[in-house]
Amino acid sequence: MTAPDLLPCPFCGGENVTTAFDHEQGDKWGYAGCDGCAARGPEVRTGYEREHDAPWHSEAIAAWNTRAPLDEALAEVARLLDGVQRIRNEIKVAMRECLDRWDQPDDPPPHQFGG
Numbered sequence: 320m321t322a323p324d325l326l327p328c329p330f331c332g333g334e335n336v337t338t339a340f341d342h343e344q345g346d347k348w349g350y351a352g353c354d355g356c357a358a359r360g361p362e363v364r365t366g367y368e369r370e371h372d373a374p375w376h377s378e379a380i381a382a383w384n385t386r387a388p389l390d391e392a393l394a395e396v397a398r399l400l401d402g403v404q405r406i407r408n409e410i411k412v413a414m415r416e417c418l419d420r421w422d423q424p425d426d427p428p429p430h431q432f433g434g
């Protein structure tokens with residue numbers, strides 16, 4: 320059964336994500352998974368409740384819908400871009416100073432030392 324509250328697959332982008340119930344040797348679990356690429360969300364242990372209103376169903380949906388937080392990644396990107404901008408400005412100032420010196424023929428080039 321396709322649940323409308325399931326997010327698309329984070330791997331293939333597929334929207335055909337369904338929940339399922341499985342069991343083996345007395346263990347029973349439910350999960351949400353992608354029918355397109357077979358990616359599966361975390362398994363939620365359960366008893367004998369196969370019904371979609373059983374607790375495992377909403378837990379499996381919540382587990383599937385959990386994504387890594389983007390806020391921290393976006394803050395890191397912003398910090399890196401600030402650093403790039405600061406370095407760019409420093410290079411610009413240094414190049415401008417270099418060109419200004421070039422325009423003054425009486426001034427010795429910066430690589431000459433002593434007399």
Ligand SMILES: [Zn+2]
Nearest residue numbers: 328331353356
């Ligand atoms: Zn997928």
